[in-house]
């Protein structure tokens with residue numbers, strides 16, 4: 273039996289490979305403009321990945337790395353690219369690459385115990401509490417993303433509304449009801465599902481294009497539910513919707529939640545980060561009044577995937593929602609198992625990686641003021657893109673540009689007498705093709721959404737590498753490819 277572990281006999285050789293891998297990783301980022309923002313995976317490569325046999329025998333690390341370079345690296349989405357505008361993706365940073373390497377090197381398990389990685393996560397959480405004006409008694413935890421952060425917040429609110437839920441479940445409890453807008457992210461209804469409340473228990477109020485809430489209608493809905501024997505327990509506001517970037521009126525919702533005695537949660541996946549930009553901060557005024565805030569650090573802070581966070585105003589309730597002291601997780605006042613409370617007491621997971629290092633490295637390397645400047649610049653670029661679209665006859669701006677998201681479409685001339693539904697269908701089809709052409713030709717990667725039922729090209733201007741020239745190029749590409757498709761289908 274070979275008594276060696278998994279470390280190499282020849283560190284020098286592995287070290288050289290690691291240096292090469294790091295150099296080539298930086299080269300890939302530095303040369304990002306030389307490649308398209310996305311390219312399809314060639315069928316042969318896809319087939320090779322799918323046919324990769326179970327690796328029972330070892331391979332030389334340089335061979336494994338060679339396969340990575342051939343089959344994986346070239347076929348990224350690639351959200352690092354300055355002309356990637358899809359969904360809400362962060363771009364990553366060079367500092368984040370270093371942090372990811374160091375975190376992998378430490379291989380820390382931040383579920384608990386007494387070590388510096390835990391202290392770093394605690395510090396990072398306190399920084400974000402300070403940013404949002406949360407008190408010392410607040411708590412928080414880093415998560416995989418805002419979907420998990422929303423779930424944790426909803427579980428804490430559920431625990432407040434149904435104190436025995438952890439032992440007895442929800443049987444015998446009145447139906448717990450939540451309220452949010454139609455623009456809310458699907459992860460919220462998903463969290464209601466996972467929490468055993470049912471998706472239908474999350475009522476969604478309609479918003480008009482400026483997303484101003486009709487709080488009178490919401491109050492009526494809450495009263496109606498109470499009269500029907502249900503138990504309203506949470507109002508969820510969105511600060512920056514995934515579809516259009518719309519923002520609910522947080523102060524109005526905070527008032528309503530207070531009057532009604534309900535939990536007030538803010539899903540600020542990316543919008544919460546405008547707190548870092550003094551010129552934009554007033555758009556999310558009221559966020560500091562939330563009982564809980566969910567937001568991502570892998571979006572507008574560009575921390576390496578995956579990393580989100582949830583903050584809970586009532587830290588004791590947060591801990592009471594998750595803490596469970598199994599005998600094999602005995603805490604001590606001294607030794608390795610000291611350092612209570614542990615992060616596992618604030619979420620559903622026990623083992624957790626050292627995500628906090630990416631956040632800590634990013635915040636310290638660039639400084640928050642720089643992120644504030646970038647966020648303000650990106651919102652200004654999105655605003656001016658929206659204005660140019662609105663002023664271009666063959667384009668239509670489909671939603672107000674609230675933050676950094678621009679939703680629009682190419683509008684072919686309408687033959688006289690063509691009925692509305694035909695014209696809408698033709699326009700939708702053209703835009704669906706236009707989107708794919710832009711992506712497949714490697715020109716740009718917008719994504720799509722629907723605004724008032726219309727298919728929209730959706731540009732999320734978030735990448736710190738994006739310049740005005742990139743936006744000019746994309747607009748020119750939309751017009752020329754749109755025209756080409758219009759003529760080919762005429």
Ligand SMILES: Cc1ncc(COP(=O)(O)O)c(C=O)c1O
Pocket residue numbers: 359360416417418419420457459510512513514539540541542568580
């Ligand atoms: C408003 C909003 N909430 C929640 C999410 C989900 O976040 P994540 O993908 O980090 O889970 C997103 C993602 O874009 C979002 O925009």
